Amino acid sequence: MLALLLGLIAAPAWADELRPAVIELTERSPGEFTLEWKLPVSAGPRGTALPLAEPVLPEGCTMASEPVVRAAPLDLLGSARLRCEGDLSGQGFGLSELLGNADALARFVPLDRPVQTFRLTADSPTAMIAAAPDRWQVARDYFAIGTEHILLGWDHLLFVIALVLLVRRGWAVAGAATAFTLAHSITLVATTLGYTGLPSRPVEALIALSIVFLAVEVIRAIRDPEHITLTRRAPWLVAFAFGLLHGFGFAGALAEIGLPQGEIASALVAFNIGVEAGQLLVIAALVALLAALRRAAPLLETPAIRAATYAIGMTGSFWLVERVIG
Structure with a gap:
């Protein structure tokens, strides 16, 4: 958990960087x-x-x-x-x-x-x-690019991490992650194929706001476990709503690198699968880390989650201010 916390503190250096x-x-x-x-x-x-x-x-x-x-x-x-x-x-x-x-x-x-x-x-x-x-070269390359994007694009990843810290329970985490996946896949495909789109600057600011929102929800759940908010009752719904927004961010990153003519479908599918592979890898690692912490040192679980959440919230707040006034 300490390693995770240090990584989150360093996250402003990465943000949503994908400039190959x-x-x-x-x-x-x-x-x-x-x-x-x-x-x-x-x-x-x-x-x-x-x-x-x-x-x-x-x-x-x-x-x-x-x-x-x-x-x-x-x-x-x-x-x-x-x-x-x-x-x-x-x-x-x-x-x-x-x-x-x-x-x-x-x-x-x-x-x-x-x-x-x-x-x-x-x-x-x-x-x-x-x-x-x-024929498989494009699929392999765009799969790797998608995986790297989610692992190095910390704004999307911090949202997923905050979602895991809020939900914690295995099947509930899986449901929320699936809703997030379906939502950002919809807007990623629709934007890439030209059916919709939003300006990048407000999208990036709203993505940062979504991170802050989830961080606040995690802290509220720690302080008042008895008060069940809509986010805690239906995390999949919140994940789906914000996932639509994050899909515009993925599409913006993909637009920067472009899609090969004649292989648009395979490149798009491979990129999206790569994103999901990286996302599931991080979710599995974090769930396993929380389970190990719960067994080995149960008294440290809540302080560790609180510290990590404050780091996530501060990082999201920094990005929000930077993207609004920068």
């Missing part, structure tokens, strides 16, 4: 390509912005024009025209390096073949262009 680098190689005409990339930047000396990587070209390609690079608030955007000779199958392209746990997406868009999408990692920052795309 993206590099795309598109064939415009036989032998003529456009290379476009988006690279996250980090702070350099005296506040300058430094890119975290540089594009790597296939061996058969050369620059046909000077790269055009411009700075966005948190990214470096670039494009260039390439001239390539012969078949690019078996040649690598991607980024020079990826630091730490960062990942990236690489896309190869030929004229007469399906799009190929690759997930780049620190261990493998370049991808090998295949003669024919692997």
Whole structure:
């Protein structure tokens, strides 16, 4: 529980961070390509912005024009025209390096073949262009991206953790988690396919507010166990309502990295399953931790939950203020 508490205190550094680098190689005409990339930047000396990587070209390609690079608030955007000779199958392209746990997406868009999408990692920052795309490659890559998003996107994860701390009982936790899953799946799919959508800034602020709301409910349950609020009577209903909101957040993160044309359905399903896998992993770990604490040191359970809940509430409050006035 102490490790969990320390992790929650450090959470403002992560928030809902999902800004992978993206590099795309598109064939415009036989032998003529456009290379476009988006690279996250980090702070350099005296506040300058430094890119975290540089594009790597296939061996058969050369620059046909000077790269055009411009700075966005948190990214470096670039494009260039390439001239390539012969078949690019078996040649690598991607980024020079990826630091730490960062990942990236690489896309190869030929004229007469399906799009190929690759997930780049620190261990493998370049991808090998295949003669024919692997049908399962997109599913594997977007599953991993979805899992990483829920494990590193702390605002969604803190809501789930607070929900577990409020409910605690096994089947009730499972029901509330299922309602949350169904709800954010609905808005994730609807937003991604263009049927609905909300501006990202109010959505992110309301997600932070949902964390604060659940933290308050946990503290109220500790202070007055006899007073049963609607949240405690029907946690699945509250989880479903807030899950709809969190789905817009997932959709916003997915919009930043994009979906491969021709594989939208498989990528969307794999991303959503990855999110659920990460979420269930954390729920199972937390339920097991609470059960172990209840058996080993029952007198410490309530103080530990109270301390963790205050950490969650303070973190959510910080994000709320930051997203409203920032």
